[in-house]
């Protein structure tokens with residue numbers, strides 16, 4: 733029996749349906765996936781004829797390389813789709829789906845491109861670099877900024893909103909907003925989330941960049957283009973995590989906040 737899975741972005745401007753079976757999940761740690769999602773990106777896929785956009789008023793496509801384009805919501809910034817040209821497949825973030833997908837993660841792509849603040853095999857390595865300045869940018873370059881480093885402790889959030897926006901879960905560190913030096917914010921857009929959090933992203937390429945909650949400003953770790961000097965320290969809001977999203981890196985996991 734075939735099952736249809738329904739997915740959507742965080743604000744509801746984009747909705748789609750994919751008819752199963754869905755391919756197992758692949759996690760990609762390449763620089764493009766990290767900048768788009770704000771941490772790393774995960775995807776399942778179906779042949780194009782089993783994919784249907786049901787609502788696309790805020791769906792935008794960004795040609796991120798010679799071989800593919802990325803689909804995102806330009807109202808909330810959710811990283812939703814990856815579409816390689818001429819292959820006949822559509823790849824989608826499992827975090828977009830509203831119901832459990834029951835899929836294993838079987839592939840890890842570009843593990844050698846993983847940054848210094850986590851490790852794909854388990855607990856993060858101790859990083860020797862403690863950069864004094866962090867360079868940050870979206871994928872297209874229409875948002876670029878720097879701030880003092882190192883990043884320090886990085887928190888992974890598995891709440892529903894982070895899942896929808898990042899495609900899996902988010903990773904961010906607190907920063908003093910007053911110390912951010914903006915080189916370009918011509919692409920910057922913000923979305924006031926459903927839980928009182930303002931999210932900053934690029935309206936041109938969909939990259940997740942920062943969020944502000946109760947006056948606390950945080951940078952999405954994937955926005956940092958070089959070493960962060962940071963370290964993933966904890967997983968929060970695990971009570972909202974999806975069935976395929978169960979970290980095994982040995983870090984403390986909290987059902988809500990510590």
Ligand SMILES: [Zn+2]
Nearest residue numbers: 741743805808
């Ligand atoms: Zn949206």
Ligand SMILES: [Zn+2]
Nearest residue numbers: 870872934937
């Ligand atoms: Zn951009």
Ligand SMILES: [Zn+2]
Nearest residue numbers: 889890891894
């Ligand atoms: Zn969250």
